[in-house]
Amino acid sequence: GEDVEQSLFLSVREGDSSVINCTYTDSSSTYLYWYKQEPGAGLQLLTYIFSNMDMKQDQRLTVLLNKKDKHLSLRIADTQTGDSAIYFCAESNDYKLSFGAGTTVTVRA
Amino acid sequence: SAVISQKPSRDICQRGTSLTIQCQVDSQVTMMFWYRQQPGQSLTLIATANQGSEATYESGFVIDKFPISRPNLTFSTLTVSNMSPEDSSIYLCSVFYREEFSFNTQYFGPGTRLTVL
Numbered sequence: 001g002e003d004v005e006q007s008l009f010l011s012v013r014e015g016d017s018s019v020i021n022c023t024y025t026d027s028s029s030t031y032l033y034w035y036k037q038e039p040g041a042g043l044q045l046l047t048y049i050f051s052n053m054d055m056k057q058d059q060r061l062t063v064l065l066n067k068k069d070k071h072l073s074l075r076i077a078d079t080q081t082g083d084s085a086i087y088f089c090a091e092s093n094d095y096k097l098s099f100g101a102g103t104t105v106t107v108r109a
Numbered sequence: 110s111a112v113i114s115q116k117p118s119r120d121i122c123q124r125g126t127s128l129t130i131q132c133q134v135d136s137q138v139t140m141m142f143w144y145r146q147q148p149g150q151s152l153t154l155i156a157t158a159n160q161g162s163e164a165t166y167e168s169g170f171v172i173d174k175f176p177i178s179r180p181n182l183t184f185s186t187l188t189v190s191n192m193s194p195e196d197s198s199i200y201l202c203s204v205f206y207r208e209e210f211s212f213n214t215q216y217f218g219p220g221t222r223l224t225v226l
Contacts, residue, residue: 043217095205099151
């Protein structure tokens with residue numbers, strides 16, 4: 001089955017950039033996603049990338065994909081306190097998503 | 110995007126009882142899914158809710174424990190039967206949605222927080 005791994009915690013100073021890393025094992029993954037879960041809330045789709053792309057930028061978010069190494073990263077520029085949340089990496093090659101364990105990002109003043 | 114609502118948003122239940130969770134989508138969608146997120150854990154797919162036929166369950170999940178209904182293209186229910194404290198989780202409904210000229214993606218409901226005493 002698919003396996004998605006992420007580091008569990010990240011602490012970053014307000015205004016700095018955050019980089020969250022993810023690795024996956026399924027080489028047939030077609031889509032890769034980043035979801036955000038704030039405390040007590042459901043999952044919010046942040047951004048996604050097709051497997052045939054290597055970069056996608058969306059305002060403060062930059063997604064980098066290294067398909068050869070099966071490595072995905074999410075960079076958040078100018079991190080704000082509202083960015084404190086759990087970030088989930090997920091992959092799919094059909095309709096089913098496989099999620100990583102989530103990275104808890106804490107933004108400190 | 111698809112807007113998804115779930116009822117109830119949270120509940121505290123006694124061991125041995127059952128709870129039915131409702132999921133409503135604001136547009137017709139082909140595929141709906143139910144996920145479980147145990148405390149401090151990631152999401153695990155329970156089943157795909159199929160309209161007009163029986164749900165398709167993932168390994169480790171069975172219909173007797175998690176019966177699912179999907180009477181139409183905008184609504185589904187998940188029942189957690191004969192609950193035990195190990196069933197305490199967040200249960201999330203999601204839909205696979207194709208946006209015009211865009212990308213197929215999955216949206217999630219706000220979740221139902223279940224605590225079993």
